[in-house]
Amino acid sequence: MxxxxxxxxxxxxxxxxxxxxxxxxxxxxxxxxxxxxxxxxxxxxxxxxxxxxxxxxxxxxxxxxxxxxxxxxxxxxxxxxxxxxxxxxxxxxxxxxxxxxxxxIEKEAQYQFLQLLINQLPIGIVSIEGNEIALMNASAEKLLEAQGTRNLALVEQRNPWITTMLGEHGSRLIELKRNYTTTSLAVQVSSSRILDKNYTLITLQDIHSEIEQKEIEAWHNLIRILTHEIMNSVTPIASLTETMQSMLTEKQGQLKPVEAVTTETLGDIRFSLNTIHKRSEGLLNFVEKYRALTRVPKPVLQPIMLMPFLKTITTLMEPELKQQHIHIATEVEEESLYITADSNLIEQVIINLITNSIYALRHTTDKMIILRAYRRERHVVMEVYDNGAGIREKEMSEIFIPFFSTRKEGSGIGLSLSKQIMSLHGGNIQVTSTPGEKTSFYLLFKGQ
Known part of the structure; x- marks a missing residue:
């Protein structure tokens, strides 16, 4: 050429x-x-x-x-x-x-397919570029009551909580009440920079029905356990009351004269009254424990250095652990590791977990409990490990239900109370277990 x-x-x-x-x-x-x-x-x-x-x-x-x-x-x-x-x-x-x-053409086809796909998702998606809405699918329009608009100011006017979320980012549960109905939204906000442009991505999911279902299941489990405990106390009380009435009543239904009541009958009545008294005290104690679950004090948050904190708990529990021939150790990833929490409440949680470990180790040789603290991704984790009997799979989903206990003498409120305390701290408690080998409970706190 x-x-x-x-x-x-x-x-x-x-x-x-x-x-x-x-x-x-x-x-x-x-x-x-x-x-x-x-x-x-x-x-x-x-x-x-x-x-x-x-x-x-x-x-x-x-x-x-x-x-x-x-x-x-x-x-x-x-x-x-x-x-x-x-x-x-x-x-x-x-x-x-x-x-x-x-x-x-292919790029436009992919964009149209992506638009179609996003509009089919049940999760609301909103993408904001600067002060403008770049993308909002049909689910988001419905949840935010913003059909046909891309005006961010108008959407924020109808949903004031968006302004707060855009400033904070992260995840939150938002409850909206509109037209005599309640909607619970799980909202997550994140940001990214693409081709020198700042984008904010908001995802919204209506979890009201899921929350209602979980609440119903929780109530069913709680009612089942409450019914079981109350029936265990009320049934013998009713039976003994009926027995005492029969001891003091003639066959014709008339009250027996005083001279007809023998010493043996009085002894039986006294035994029955003592039994009723004990069962009544047990029922009162059970109710008091239930009330304790609803009276957890609001956490007083302050920085807690984990190395001295865990050593203090070890020193506190050491005498009892020595009696049980249990070795306890602490492992802290870094000396400066800390959390922001209520030291009294978190100490109560860890002591409760150690107490459960002591019970799990009763038939184990070379008994060991290890308290660990370390960072994992965006969390600070405190772990309570033991090499005890473990937890059976069918019990794993029930151990945090109030009054459920695998111990005959257990109250069943320790773990549920611990879960509530962690929830008040904005954290979580998780468990892994291998039956017959080991169990680890994890207290997860937001990273500092």
Missing amino acids: LKRFSIQVVIRIVLLAITIFVLAWVYMQSQMFFNAVTLTIIFILQLVELFRYINSTNRELARFFLSVLHGDFVISIHEGEKGKSFRELESSMLRILDAYKQVK
Whole structure:
């Protein structure tokens, strides 16, 4: 192609040279004035033609790149207009335009598919670029009551909590009351920077039905356990009361005279009253424990250095652990590791977990409890590990239910109280266990 272009340029230069030579000869002939003017005009036209020919490729390339820049695919390139020398270049340009056009079509198809997919999701998605809503799917429009609008100020006016969330980021549970209905939204806000633009992504999920279902299940479990405990106390009380009545009543239903009541009968009545008294005290104790679950004090938050904190608990529990021949150790990942919490409440949680470990280790040799503290992702974790009997799989889902206990003498409020305390701290408690080998309880706090 370059060779052909060079030949075309050489031909035009040769013609220019011939024209110059003839023009010079004509100028020397005074009688050929008009011929000189004509040749001068021809010379100028040849120069213009040469300049146009040389720059035609640049103009065509400029037009091509502008078409690509603006996505204009209707540009026409006439093959052969400048001769065969540019046919290969023009063909390449057309192929590039076709390929770019195909890429843009595929990109638009992917975008439309993504839009369709996002609109089908039951989770609301809102993308904010600067102070404008770049994307909002149908679920988000419904949850935010913002059908057909992309005005962020208007959406915030209808949902004031969005302004707070945009400033804080993170996750929250928002309860909305509209038109006599309640909606519970799990909201998560995050931000990212893409192509030098700041984007804020908000996801919203209506979990009201799930919360209601969990609440119903929790009430069923609680009522089942309450019924079991109350029946265990009330049934013998009713039975003993009926027995005492029969001891003091004739067959005809009349009250027995005093002289008919024997010493043995009085002894039986006294035994029955003592039993009723004990069962009544047990029932009162049970109710008091239930009340304790609803009276957890609000945490007084302060920084707690975990290394001395865990060593204090170890020192406190050591005498009892020595009696049980249990070795206890502490492992803290870094000396400066700390949490912000209520030391009294968290100490109560850990002591309760250690007490459970002591029970789990009663039939174990080489008994061991380890208190660990470390960072994991965005959390500070305190772990209470023991190599005891473990927890059976069918009990794992019930151990945090109030009054559920695997111990015959257990109250069943320790773990549920611990879970409530962790919830008040904005944290969580989790458990893993291998029956017959080990158990670990994890107290998860937000990273400091």
